[in-house]
Amino acid sequence: MSSILVIEDDAGIQRVLQRLFLAEHYDVKTASEGKQGWDAFASSSPDAVILDLMLPGMSGRELCRSIKESSPDTPVVVLSAISDVADKVLLLELGADDYVTKPFSPRELLARVQAAMRRARRARVRPTASFGDVQVDFARMQAIRNGAPVVLTAHEFRLLRFFIENAERVLTREELLNEVWGYNSYPSTRTVDNQVLKLRQKLEVNPAEPVHFCTVHGAGYRFVPAPPR
Amino acid sequence: MSSILVIEDDAGIQRVLQRLFLAEHYDVKTASEGKQGWDAFASSSPDAVILDLMLPGMSGRELCRSIKESSPDTPVVVLSAISDVADKVLLLELGADDYVTKPFSPRELLARVQAAMRRARRARVRPTASFGDVQVDFARMQAIRNGAPVVLTAHEFRLLRFFIENAERVLTREELLNEVWGYNSYPSTRTVDNQVLKLRQKLEVNPAEPVHFCTVHGAGYRFVPAPPR
DNA sequence: ACTGGTTTGTCACTTGCTTGTCAAATCAGC
DNA sequence: GCTGATTTGACAAGCAAGTGACAAACCAGT
Numbered sequence: 001m002s003s004i005l006v007i008e009d010d011a012g013i014q015r016v017l018q019r020l021f022l023a024e025h026y027d028v029k030t031a032s033e034g035k036q037g038w039d040a041f042a043s044s045s046p047d048a049v050i051l052d053l054m055l056p057g058m059s060g061r062e063l064c065r066s067i068k069e070s071s072p073d074t075p076v077v078v079l080s081a082i083s084d085v086a087d088k089v090l091l092l093e094l095g096a097d098d099y100v101t102k103p104f105s106p107r108e109l110l111a112r113v114q115a116a117m118r119r120a121r122r123a124r125v126r127p128t129a130s131f132g133d134v135q136v137d138f139a140r141m142q143a144i145r146n147g148a149p150v151v152l153t154a155h156e157f158r159l160l161r162f163f164i165e166n167a168e169r170v171l172t173r174e175e176l177l178n179e180v181w182g183y184n185s186y187p188s189t190r191t192v193d194n195q196v197l198k199l200r201q202k203l204e205v206n207p208a209e210p211v212h213f214c215t216v217h218g219a220g221y222r223f224v225p226a227p228p229r
Numbered sequence: 230m231s232s233i234l235v236i237e238d239d240a241g242i243q244r245v246l247q248r249l250f251l252a253e254h255y256d257v258k259t260a261s262e263g264k265q266g267w268d269a270f271a272s273s274s275p276d277a278v279i280l281d282l283m284l285p286g287m288s289g290r291e292l293c294r295s296i297k298e299s300s301p302d303t304p305v306v307v308l309s310a311i312s313d314v315a316d317k318v319l320l321l322e323l324g325a326d327d328y329v330t331k332p333f334s335p336r337e338l339l340a341r342v343q344a345a346m347r348r349a350r351r352a353r354v355r356p357t358a359s360f361g362d363v364q365v366d367f368a369r370m371q372a373i374r375n376g377a378p379v380v381l382t383a384h385e386f387r388l389l390r391f392f393i394e395n396a397e398r399v400l401t402r403e404e405l406l407n408e409v410w411g412y413n414s415y416p417s418t419r420t421v422d423n424q425v426l427k428l429r430q431k432l433e434v435n436p437a438e439p440v441h442f443c444t445v446h447g448a449g450y451r452f453v454p455a456p457p458r
Numbered sequence: 459a460c461t462g463g464t465t466t467g468t469c470a471c472t473t474g475c476t477t478g479t480c481a482a483a484t485c486a487g488c
Numbered sequence: 489g490c491t492g493a494t495t496t497g498a499c500a501a502g503c504a505a506g507t508g509a510c511a512a513a514c515c516a517g518t
Binding site: 153154155156187188190191194195217218 | 492493494495496497502503504505
Binding site for chain 2: 168169170178179183184216217218219222
């Protein structure tokens, strides 16, 4: 269950937000002024913060900056009274992830907070893998070798991904065909060899002597991220 | 024998699935609406679930989430009417392991369910065995002896696996030929001796005095994991 | 114990299948 | 229809399974 910290001095709005997020099964903590907000943030480290910029005590802006400084990955959604363009720029400078102007629709706020959390989650765990002198960025669907990007086709990438996900395991051609090519296409098993050949040519230091994409005679292939030397 | 829970309101599809999986010797349980599905899941804890997203009663989505929450390791394959990409994302958020769009090919569904079960099993336990100073990793298809990997060919590995699965039993050459080599190939029984010889050379401390791969004169061979000393 | 026949251990060689690799054919997206 | 990706087919090369020969071990009956 995710936890949300609401920092808002207006008791009415605070109550509305509390209900809104409780109904969605979030764990909600509240604070009504800056200093208290900072303490609550520091002690509970919530998964997201909803922050009213106009606060008594510690300024909302300062608080936003502090939060983002101490935990850049925690999404902060700002509540702002004015819908000023200049304000929008300011928010970005503060490091806020999104903003909603009062009066706001609860559902919109909910959606924005959830979206911000999704983005944050995705950014936190940027799926990546590396082996030898190759780095694979799954989000960008590209491999980088010695700093230079390697052009991989969609199929090659799917195969590479499956190899990485099943590192060390011996994978039969049938298994590869099923999982990488899909259940509805039935190419010959030679196709697998060819695709592996491509990966070797593009990613192995010496394609003729593969150390990562190893063949297991009579069985299939095995991907070895860290070959013994 | 593995058990499958089919949660599907369409009686026709339900029957098709039942036949399909019964033919493959699965134990099939069925439910035709959400609440009933949840009860069946909770009481029978099946090895895999096939779930139609469009259900009367408890929503299929909610049910999927609940199942995954209470038992993350149980694979759930979703039946979906729409082949929407956005839907695909949704499914992953629900925690489903795979999905098949209607109309579907029974064989494809079977393949996907089996693949999901394989993956789940793989994640749960890495099948391994050990005897003497040898460790056998079935997924990697390799044996490790005193930390050093031992190269085994596909056939040698199949033979080794059969020995391990039938430890202590005396296995005749005919039995070995049938089970390890297959029913369609009939090499001479000398072949078996040779293959056993290879295993001894690679895995015994003293190949000339085998303690694990013992010959039973006039009968065949016996694998002894823990020899008396 | 001895002996002969049978079974098994072991090795080198052959054969056959598996795989690497390339080029041509086919397919898919623009 | 063009372009790049994918698949197929052909051929060569490599590896491992299978075979047969011989020696050693084993067993049974004397």
